[in-house]
Amino acid sequence: MPQPLDTVKGFGVTFKQIFKKPITQEYPEVKRPVYPRFRGRHRLWRFENGLEKCVGCSLCAAACPADCIRVVAAENTPDNRISAGERYARIYEINMSRCIFCGYCELACPFDAITLGNEYEISEYARDDQIYTKDMLLAPPIKRTPVADAELYDTPIPYYKEHA
């Protein structure tokens, strides 16, 4: 049975939306802040004196469910001191295309040498570029992800609430 009035009413709803401000965002021009504890690209850390915290123990590799960490250790020598103890990671690689960002590596590390950061913009054109080397992981991420203020809010305020 035709219901012309209802049909027009329905169109009316659609029509009204055209003049409202949209709640979707124009990514990448606008970046939504992430939760402070969001798990993104990893970071390897150094002590203040410049030595690497990582000793190349491979415990992170053992914990990793995606099997995407490769550690090849070597011995520190007096002329080539990389980390504090006897051993350091000569090669440390994470294959970001396999990582599921579970954070187990961070939990496993006995030296707090690896943490997961907030950076999530890690797409590349080639798969090879997804393999992050130790130098890349030791350096701060190039792109910056906005993080919600952990002091004020535990969680970022959703955009639609701010703009309602």
Next chain:
Amino acid sequence: MSVPELVTVSVDGREVQVPKGTGLVETALAAGIEIPVFCYEPRLGPAIGACRMCLVEVEGMPPKPQAACTLTAQDGMVVKTALTSQLARNAQNATLEFILVNHPLDCPVCDKGGECPLQDLTFRFGPGRTRMTFPKRTFDKPIPISPTISLDRERCILCYRCTRFSESVAEDGELVAVNRGAQSMIATFEDEPYRGRFSGNVTELCPVGALLPTTYRFEARPWEIQTVPTVCGLCPVGCNVNVTTREGKVKRVLSRNHPDVDGGWICDKGRFAFGHLGARDRIVDPLRRQRRRGLQPAGWDEAVDEAERLLRAAQGRIVTALSGSETVEQAYGLAKLMRTGLGAHTAVLPEEISDAVDGFRLPLSAIAGAELIVVVGDDPVEERAPIVDLWLRAARRNGAEVVTTGVGGGAKACRQLAGEDDELGRRLRESDRPVLIWSGSGGAGGAHVAACAERLGFGSKPDSGVFYLPLTPNGRGVVEAWSAASDDEGPDPDPIGLLFVSGDEAASDPSVRSLAERADAVIATTMFQGSAVGWADLVLPGTSYLERDGTFVNLEGRLQRLRRAVVPPTPDELAWISQLAGRFGVEVSPYPSVVFGELSERIFGGLPYGEVGERAALRGREPTGELRAPAPAATPKGRGLRLVRYRPLFSGAAVERVPELAFQRPAAEVQLSPQDARRLRIKAGDEVDVRSNGTSRRLRARIDKGLVAGVARIADEHAEELQATVEVARA
């Protein structure tokens, strides 16, 4: 044998029946209950109860925890382990807490981490936290006690497994415990490097990361490795080993206890020589001699074409020199190509092995239970087949008598033994469990000892045995395979059109070299540049035993499986033998399993490849017909001492390429008997000149009580050009 009396023991309320005298640890295991241990290791002799990890409560004994490893099962014993006894649980907790008082807990940097009994037992039995908060005792670490082993004294828990091994298995006495109380530590005698043929075994025995192989230092973690069960291919013992690989590279070699062959020990050559796989002068491309440009790398197609051309040009006048380190399948494939494809039946075989010894076959482990053992020959057993030396030591500890005879004339000694009025022969005849071991030089040794054993009545004694120690790892298998390929015979070619040299050992054999000088062309397959590059016209890259699939026959006659641990950098021998054979209308499969299937029909009684097994069984005795010993070779006469050369264990193409083993290479020494030394006024350690017409070598003298007078023994690599009789004088 009498049936052992069974006793009933209750462990945590479970009743088990075990033979009387079984250790309590094994008894509990039979009941399905684990008693944790650190120091207990039956292969090291009687338990010493050093670590106290195995404490249990035994009813009827004094009301204090008992060390289970020192007790044996008695009838009606009631044992309570930590599972049911609070006393035992407290005791074990305290033990672990004490063990960890001074333990550095550097698991993240320790190579044992992940496969460490201390980690595992602490995790499963310990209290979980410590009450000791004072600073730990520290030592300098790590200390290299030899170029292959490092010692971390902080990690040591003083279980004394290593010193017990050194004292009562290898009997070298080089590892000792020094100081007392908390300052006790393991050290080498007089802080000298631990030089021994079996030193590497302590790294496997140590239940913590205190003794570790330097070659594995920081190389891999247990969760990053693969393990390949194979056999060692460096000497005729054929120890069962596990090869650890990571990312396609061999990282270490561990023993894989075959109780009949090696008893869980391997020598340092087998353990540390794997480094030769990545040697700098390893050949990875075929090399072809081109006019005026010398040997040039060539592609595989080109190389096979060239090999075909050279083989055709020789028109059957071909000699094949084999190394004795080929797999049975390779040797068979090559033999089929040469013998059925080209009609070339002449070969330089690695040894002359008589089937006759198979009539007195015994497993190696039987040596430990023998009563009287006679070793015939010049070569020190430990240089030729080191594990046999461990079995001999075990036999001696068990009360057997080991006699060495026939240095400088094994064949003659065999005749003498078999004679009517020889004292030693008479005792061999009377003994129930006599063993004869041939470790002499010269071919036909097998026939000599077998004939001797036959005349001494070994045939009727099932516990008697004869062992022939070959010079090459798979000499027996290679010889069998070569003869299985064809029944035809052919005349020796003269002149030689083509010499085919298979393997580095054959290439470094002086007699093969002299054949090469007479040959029109030479094809060689070697692993290393150094071996044949100077004189071959075509060099095909070879592979190592760790890179091959196939079978080996060890000195007992045991057929064992070799498994490929890592992929070689070049196609393996069987691949191109098969290709080449195809060009001559001979069918050789490139797959070892297929080749084995074919030859098993002929020589191994149709045993399927899959059933060779991980712990291979030994075939039974195979009596041969009447035995006659060949006439002994004439002993050279002349003034002075007779030179006896031996091939040291730590020599050969593989060992030379491993820098860590350089310290084990034989010293530049000449061994003299005490009588000769006295006569020549030479003291141990003196510098002496060894001369034989025209050549002279300056060596250090060593006095060896086992040597007979009139003989000077020198390692091959130091004897070099010396002739059969030498004069020795103080320098």
